[in-house]
Amino acid sequence: xxxxxxxxxxxxxxxxxxxxxxxxxxxxxxxxxxxxxxxxxxxxxxxxxxxxxxxxxxxxxxxxxxxxxxxxxxxxxxxxxxxxxxxxxxxxxxxxxxxxxxxxxxxxxxxxxxxxxxxxxxxxxxxxxxxxxxxxxxxxxxxxxxxxxxxxxxxxxxxxxxxxxxxxxxxxxxxxxxxxxxxxxxxxxxxxxxxxxxxxxxxxxxxxxxxxxxxxxxxxxxxxxxxxxxxxxxxxxxxxxxxxxxxxxxxxxxxxxxxxxxxxxxxxxxxxxxxxxxxxxxxxxxxxxxxxxxxxxxxxxxxxxxxxxxxxxxxxxxxxxxxxxxxxxxxxxxxxxxxxxxxxxxxxxxxxxxxxxxxxxxxxxxxxxxxxxxxxxxxxxxxxxxxxxxxxxxxxxxxxxxxxxxxxxxxxxxx
Amino acid sequence: xxxxxxxxxxxxxxxxxxxxxxxxxxxxxxxxxxxxxxxxxxxxxxxxxxxxxxxxxxxxxxxxxxxxxxxxxxxxxxxxxxxxxxxxxxxxxxxxxxxxxxxxxxxxxxxxxxxxxxxxxxxxxxxxxxxxxxx
Numbered sequence: 430x431x432x433x434x435x436x437x438x439x440x441x442x443x444x445x446x447x448x449x450x451x452x453x454x455x456x457x458x459x460x461x462x463x464x465x466x467x468x469x470x471x472x473x474x475x476x477x478x479x480x481x482x483x484x485x486x487x488x489x490x491x492x493x494x495x496x497x498x499x500x501x502x503x504x505x506x507x508x509x510x511x512x513x514x515x516x517x518x519x520x521x522x523x524x525x526x527x528x529x530x531x532x533x534x535x536x537x538x539x540x541x542x543x544x545x546x547x548x549x550x551x552x553x554x555x556x557x558x559x560x561x562x563x564x565x566x567x568x569x570x571x572x573x574x575x576x577x578x579x580x581x582x583x584x585x586x587x588x589x590x591x592x593x594x595x596x597x598x599x600x601x602x603x604x605x606x607x608x609x610x611x612x613x614x615x616x617x618x619x620x621x622x623x624x625x626x627x628x629x630x631x632x633x634x635x636x637x638x639x640x641x642x643x644x645x646x647x648x649x650x651x652x653x654x655x656x657x658x659x660x661x662x663x664x665x666x667x668x669x670x671x672x673x674x675x676x677x678x679x680x681x682x683x684x685x686x687x688x689x690x691x692x693x694x695x696x697x698x699x700x701x702x703x704x705x706x707x708x709x710x711x712x713x714x715x716x717x718x719x720x721x722x723x724x725x726x727x728x729x730x731x732x733x734x735x736x737x738x739x740x741x742x743x744x745x746x747x748x749x750x751x752x753x754x755x756x757x758x759x760x761x762x763x764x765x766x767x768x769x770x771x772x773x774x775x776x777x778x779x780x781x782x783x784x785x786x787x788x789x790x791x792x793x794x795x796x797x798x799x800x801x802x803x804x805x806x807x808x809x810x811x812x813x814x815x816x817x818x819x820x821x822x823x824x825x826x827x828x829x830x831x832x833x834x835x836x837x838x839x840x841x842x843x844x
Numbered sequence: 845x846x847x848x849x850x851x852x853x854x855x856x857x858x859x860x861x862x863x864x865x866x867x868x869x870x871x872x873x874x875x876x877x878x879x880x881x882x883x884x885x886x887x888x889x890x891x892x893x894x895x896x897x898x899x900x901x902x903x904x905x906x907x908x909x910x911x912x913x914x915x916x917x918x919x920x921x922x923x924x925x926x927x928x929x930x931x932x933x934x935x936x937x938x939x940x941x942x943x944x945x946x947x948x949x950x951x952x953x954x955x956x957x958x959x960x961x962x963x964x965x966x967x968x969x970x971x972x973x974x975x976x977x978x979x
Binding site: 779787 | 848852881882908944945
């Protein structure tokens with residue numbers, strides 16, 4: 430019996446959609462391997478934003494004129510697209526924020542301050558981005574609560590024993606990333622969410638590195654909150670998303686206050702608009718939301734299974750080739766099924782920044798440093814790592830150029 | 845096989861840093877880091893008659909930061925504190941023989957910043973804006 434997976438994507442054609450990929454850098458063809466920091470944008474997104482400003486720019490919601498009506502419609506359509514994309518029950522569960530960081534802060538400042546008290550526990554993991562650590566540390570300091578970190582094993586996988594040991598009846602919320610921006614590890618959020626719920630704890634997922642690269646389903650994972658950023662999924666910067674179950678969003682106090690989020694204001698006080706507007710004070714990033722909607726359309730057209738499969742293919746090719754570079758160490762799971770297209774590494778004693786500089790001379794964009802995950806760097810006992818991260822438009826040929834550049838760096842530093 | 849930034853001389857200073865280590869009874873010691881890279885440099889100085897009598901540095905970080913700090917320690921021996929206060933970006937770039945570009949220049953200037961912190965500290969003078977803005 431022959432079972433063959435048919436990949437329907439056409440990478441050269443997809444690359445045509447991204448104008449920046451034609452760029453030369455330092456006289457070389459750009460190779461963009463910094464997608465975990467931010468992704469490039471397809472024409473569909475750039476043109477959608479351009480069209481908004483050229484044809485129907487207006488403030489939304491209260492305007493009684495044609496442009497305001499069109500802008501409001503497009504803004505709310507974007508919300509529907511995002512809701513469908515992550516399989517939310519209602520559009521009211523989708524709150525637009527500036528980015529994932531703001532989305533997490535929203536929960537920490539509203540739900541957190543209303544529900545976390547002295548000696549309560551907030552359980553995080555050692556692989557969290559600073560954005561899913563610092564808001565909780567601030568909350569814990571203010572309330573006298575404790576923050577605990579689930580550790581990882583040598584494969585970069587969360588330790589089951591620690592999950593079961595740390596999550597208990599004292600735990601008020603469990604916050605974890607669905608995919609690590611350093612290790613690439615995909616965490617079993619559904620299972621961990623079940624443990625959290627068994628103890629009556631809330632469950633927040635940082636999906637900044639997963640929503641752009643794989644199918645994510647908030648209903649299936651049963652998370653209470655999910656945060657992600659538009660700019661990592663082909664959308665513009667300055668737009669992010671907080672998903673929250675309606676029943677939680679209903680009961681939480683507002684975050685920022687001002688225009689757009691109020692029903693009535695009197696000298697004696699104010700009442701809040703219905704969801705999700707209660708959490709969207711002030712004129713929002715209208716162009717950003719509409720641009721994010723276009724990015725969602727673009728990704729849906731390719732298909733998230735195809736995106737994920739392509740990245741697994743590229744990542745396993747890169748891991749295999751990197752294993753043959755002398756002195757190169759990679760971090761994260763060896764099983765490709767457990768990871769997204771993020772590969773952190775160190776090459777001999779070359780400092781990550783020196784390596785990034787040498788690769789930049791070859792037109793290759795990677796990231797180097799602590800990747801906003803200093804607790805993880807401490808745990809791994811490395812000062813910094815270099816990181817290559819892939820997206821749907823990257824190719825094996827690009828990985829080959831990258832490997833040659835690594836060899837060049839190794840030779841330069843072996844002098 | 846050559847790379848624009850990573851000239852032999854820089855790699856040589858990175859691999860075999862001159863004046864690396866500690867001084868016995870330094871008159872002043874200063875330390876700072878570059879938050880972008882996590883580069884750390886510490887400088888220890890002995891000062892006699894308003895001049896740098898001896899100097900050592902310690903640190904961790906990229907080749908650019910460590911090599912430029914080491915090169916600096918060599919050229920400032922015997923210099924007056926006023927001469928060090930007058931040194932700037934151009935002096936460091938001349939030592940390195942390359943311009944590492946806008947993102948890496950902070951790595952190159954960390955050593956000079958720490959050196960100046962030590963000098964101002966020794967003189968009991970407030971750190972100037974110019975020094976703060978080096979890295």
